[in-house]
Amino acid sequence: MSILVTRSSMPDFEEYCEEIKKLWDSHWLTNMGVEHQQLQRELEAYLDSPHVVLYTNGHLALENVIAAMQFPKGGEVITTPFTFASTTHAIVRNGLTPVFCDVDPDTYTIDADKIEALITDRTVAIVPVHVYGNMCDVEAIDRIAKAHGLKVIYDAAHAFAVKYKGVSSVNFGDAAMFSFHATKVFNTIEGGAVCFPNDELVETLNDMKNFGIRGPERCVFVGGNAKMNEFQAAMGICNLRHLDAEIEKRKRVVERYRQHLGNVPGIKLCHPQKDVTPNYAYFPVVFDGFRATRDEVFARLGEQNITARKYFYPLTNSFECYADLPTAGVEKTPVAAYLADRVLTLPLYADLALEDVDRICDIILGE
Numbered sequence: 534m535s536i537l538v539t540r541s542s543m544p545d546f547e548e549y550c551e552e553i554k555k556l557w558d559s560h561w562l563t564n565m566g567v568e569h570q571q572l573q574r575e576l577e578a579y580l581d582s583p584h585v586v587l588y589t590n591g592h593l594a595l596e597n598v599i600a601a602m603q604f605p606k607g608g609e610v611i612t613t614p615f616t617f618a619s620t621t622h623a624i625v626r627n628g629l630t631p632v633f634c635d636v637d638p639d640t641y642t643i644d645a646d647k648i649e650a651l652i653t654d655r656t657v658a659i660v661p662v663h664v665y666g667n668m669c670d671v672e673a674i675d676r677i678a679k680a681h682g683l684k685v686i687y688d689a690a691h692a693f694a695v696k697y698k699g700v701s702s703v704n705f706g707d708a709a710m711f712s713f714h715a716t717k718v719f720n721t722i723e724g725g726a727v728c729f730p731n732d733e734l735v736e737t738l739n740d741m742k743n744f745g746i747r748g749p750e751r752c753v754f755v756g757g758n759a760k761m762n763e764f765q766a767a768m769g770i771c772n773l774r775h776l777d778a779e780i781e782k783r784k785r786v787v788e789r790y791r792q793h794l795g796n797v798p799g800i801k802l803c804h805p806q807k808d809v810t811p812n813y814a815y816f817p818v819v820f821d822g823f824r825a826t827r828d829e830v831f832a833r834l835g836e837q838n839i840t841a842r843k844y845f846y847p848l849t850n851s852f853e854c855y856a857d858l859p860t861a862g863v864e865k866t867p868v869a870a871y872l873a874d875r876v877l878t879l880p881l882y883a884d885l886a887l888e889d890v891d892r893i894c895d896i897i898l899g900e
């Protein structure tokens with residue numbers, strides 16, 4: 534039987550049918566209907582966020598919140614290449630230049646000690662990523678941003694439900710973006726959100742995601758279309774009911790992996806972070822000095838129909854679409870380059886059987 538790297542959490546079929554039944558009564562399928570409104574309220578409460586603006590996907594949420602900050606064109610944004618294409622693309626598609634900072638060798642998030650050396654008079658913002666649900670050094674980033682007058686927008690796509698010192702991951706920086714893509718810990722099929730404290734951003738983001746239309750006879754802004762529809766929101770409402778239980782199940786899987794792989798020479802795991810409540814989103818393994826290379830392990834698992842993921846490989850600063858970017862080049866971010874060549878994220882989802890974890894580890898260890 535094949536095992537994929539992830540498997541989307543879904544409510545019972547009947548539960549979802551019950552939730553969308555009202556859509557057959559109202560025939561109101563999108564444009565901020567009752568499901569959208571309910572999910573927004575529930576997420577504001579669950580995430581302890583003053584404002585949540587829902588989106589049809591995480592990428593457009595990130596693109597829009599960067600645009601909403603109205604940075605001057607050509608401004609520089611300090612970010613990392615050890616991320617999904619979306620992060621870097623969202624910066625570039627806004628006419629801004631990504632400046633790649635290296636990552637920390639333990640958390641794989643932006644190395645806060647290396648940020649200040651990259652700041653110039655063109656720097657406008659920092660876009661750090663909470664990689665695998667590991668929290669960035671939010672306190673150091675906050676200090677640096679304040680000292681230099683920079684905005685901080687977190688790509689929190691991996692950090693849904695993660696807390697630092699008991700505080701929700703959304704409450705750091707000027708804004709945090711989530712992805713609710715099918716592969717994430719919490720999904721709305723496709724979907725995303727921006728969370729932020731600033732009241733003024735609410736209207737701007739709502740304009741951006743709905744053509745700048747404010748009522749039947751008013752259009753105030755050249756916005757696009759990035760609305761979350763009612764079916765997506767209904768999926769979110771159902772999935773949110775079960776999220777804490779799903780995270781508990783993920784935790785069991787992660788603990789099983791740790792039992793098998795925790796003390797193997799040549800295999801490096803992420804340490805649980807101090808003061809962080811994790812969401813067990815991913816299980817990354819770094820192979821360095823192990824008897825097989827990352828690519829050999831990947832292939833060996835593949836032969837048994839088990840899909841692991843080289844995540845994140847390649848680095849975004851090596852993408853061919855960025856070949857002309859003066860800041861491109863993996864040699865500028867050696868820690869990220871080291872990780873990208875050695876990391877594998879193993880299959881992880883709530884319903885992954887512990888016997889399957891055992892089997893995956895047997896294959897990795899060559900037993």
Ligand SMILES: *Cc1c(COP(=O)(O)O)cnc(C)c1O
Nearest residue numbers: 590591592617619690712713714
């Ligand atoms: C998933 C993801 C995104 C993009 O989200 P979508 O909802 O797929 O558009 C952005 N950044 C990171 C780090 C992601 O993992």
